[in-house]
Amino acid sequence: MTYLSLILTLAGKDWRLFWADRRAAVLAFTVPILLASAFGLIFDRPSPADAQMRLPLLIVAGDSPFARQVAADLEACPRVEARIVSRNQADRLLEERRPSVAVILSAFDSFAGRPTLEIYHHPLCTMEAQWAEGVVTEVVMKRYAAERFGPFAVRPPFETKAVAVGGPETRFNAYSHSFCGMTIQYLLFWGMESGLLLLRERRRGVGQRLRAGPVPFMALLLGKVVATAGLALLQALVTFAFGYLAFGVTVGPSVVAFGIMAVAVCLFAAAVGLLVAAIGGTESRARSVSVLAILGLSMLGGLWVPTFLLPGWLRDVSLSLPTTWAMRGLEGATWQGRDFLDTLPSVAAVLGFTVLFLAGAWWKLAASEKRERRGVIV
């Protein structure tokens, strides 16, 4: 019997065990889809091509004609969704974050000295406050210039155009990001489950039977890797197929790049599983540590929200994480539309981590097998 057929036999057993519990199998395909869809829904914003994004804004109008005129201009501005309220109403609505920014125009009741324009905002919404400041400043300046120099002075001598940069063929939507991120995260959890299964199997009588059988230890581990990676690949393909059909998540132009990247990520998930089995100790300890590690890797690797939202030093740290490269690779091969060669660095990085994790797991598991054969309870 060849070594390869031995590995395939062991992997086939895990494949059958996976399908033996049909409901669990269905959930294994449904959960990543639900997670990715939910994240996409939360972060989805209309693209500039579809509609202008408008900032919800409260206006506390002043008594002067200038302030009232500015309030009217803001109401007419296509970049904000303005609503005129009293000061008390503004305070109450800001507390409830409905919306999160208010501009107080009463400062313009008198231009004696240098009036201060107050922008009130919810503590968590500094970005919206800056946005509001920009829009209000522009509107006030236009109105001020028009009143001082006549209507012809209000047009700036240039036009602006915002271009989303992502790759040769950018087709970004929030679902593209969430389907990449949540798929990677789920596959890591799948790897963890597979590792826990290996731990459980080794402690059961059936594990003793396998160890007493004509199966080299290395074949047992490789069989587990093949099974875990194979099922992970199937889950990834089903998740992206759903993303394509339901939310327009695109792959390519290089399908090969996507395929290779997906295989690399699935092998990495399998390596994570073996590492969990190797260093986990007891099952409950392994589960707790793995959940913490996977959530940390997901957060820092940009699987939940893009890494540019992280502080600068954390962005640098994230470059040393496998999840960052997995995310880069999958995003490159999907909505960024990068070609095969552009994806190769990410593939190489993820495979490098895979080899590292596999070597560590093999070393630890082989040592524990040796100890067990010497009669040490591990």
Place this chain on the structure above:
Amino acid sequence: MPLPVAIRLENVTAHYAAVRAIDGLSLTVHRGEVLALIGPNGSGKSTTLRVAAGLLDPVAGTVEVDGRTRTADPQRYARRVGYVPQDADLYDELTAVQNLEFFARLYGLRGFELDAAVCRGLARAKLIDRATARVRTFSGGMKQRLSIAVALLPDPPVLLLDEPTAALDPASRDALFADLHKLRDDGHAILLTTHHLDEAEQGCDRVAILDRGRLIADGPPGELLRAKPTGRAVLFGRLGEPLPKFVERRVRQRLDPGIELEITGRRMRLSAWGSNDLGRALAIVLSEGVQLDAFRTPAGRLEPKAKAA
């Protein structure tokens, strides 16, 4: 003329959980023979089986199956030993056929050979009508039969069973021993562990008694149990819980004259003229539902004649 030796343990010492679990053990099992290892918990029965199965490396001594050691060729050694762990564990989520197929493939069987081995296994386990049922739906006896069928897939000359009757009712136990006797008659060497003296007496050709990893008696159960009373055989036991007075009274009423039973707290001392009477007395004690955490016999006192034989 005795059949050739199938398993030979020569001065084997092995550790388990930082304890010297077997200590200089020498033992042989011939083809066509059923040998039972008996002894209290922690006496080294299961460790002996694990060493013979190749799951545990001895720190000293040699283990041979059909004249070959495991270190020389682990794969071939594994094919010559069928091991049935204590809990008869298989993949509960898979069917009987899937379990048999998987293990048969591991042993390198393919095509017609594979199909034949699976059919043989199903017939041996008497599970042809439940072939496609999941193992988790099986009774303890069915699981045990399937477990043995799996161990016999490569047709190994040696079968090792760790407490095969632990979870079986008396009827299933009798059926299991009937199957084991058929295998013995086909030339298999069978080494099993048990706590039940009656089982060892009725179902096995030879009995080896272990105590703290050492062999204290080894011989045919008939000879062992018919040993002349050269002195009183003594057995010390530790009760799982203090014995209620009414149970103790009932046990004493059933014991033959000449049997001495002393109970102090959770300590028990049972003595009789010869191991035959002692074995029967112990069986009576256990049949009254007395829980024994451990028991031991002083080395050299139990079966001196039989050991010499």
